[in-house]
Amino acid sequence: SAVISQxxxxxxxQRGTSLTIQCQVDSQVTMMFWYRQQPGQSLTLIATANQGSEATYESGFVIDKFPISRPNLTFSTLTVSNMSPEDSSIYLCSVPRAGDTQYFGPGTRLTVL
Amino acid sequence: EDKVVQSPLSLVVHEGDTVTLNCSYEVTNFRSLLWYKQEKKAPTFLFMLTSSGIEKKSGRLSSILDKKELFSILNITATQTGDSAIYLCAGITTSGTYKYIFGTGTRLKVLA
Structure with a gap:
């Protein structure tokens, strides 16, 4: 299994500020995924981060709000910009592994006041 | 629109009980279905199901997929308090790009 740290x-x-979340993987991966899990909700994919190209955002998520960096094959960052209380969530990065499985990082619990 | 629906939403049982968790899916270009256990923040992988009728088993947990009826079940026998968690299923679609569609999860609480 992959070792992923966040x-x-x-x-x-505080509302109006920004937070950058880091995700580090112990081996090189082509794709890294960023998810959000709002309280009582399931995981929703924000975007797929590919090394060497722009991230691919899902419907309802935009780069201005959730800019993503992917400087190399083991690291990615997600920034939550201009935060509001609605951004309070768990944010998870994940990487694909054997077959169709994904391994998830330990998550970042964000509370916006 | 792709969707995955899990039932029940929550469940409270006593140690030793057997539980069955349900997952139905409508996923275009369906590829496989996965089950995860989420205790705190990070979901941990349980099973991946690709073929109908083949049971996957790990200890007290087992799961099976029915691709004709578009559902899967996760069984836990002789439940323990350590089984208390949210159980998530996810369908994988390859429409456009490879993507997970998660259900809302079943919150299981096992009482001693």
């Missing part, structure tokens, strides 16, 4: 594990932020 930083920070949790944060409490």
């Amino acid at each position: 930083k920070p594990s949790r944060d409490i932020c």
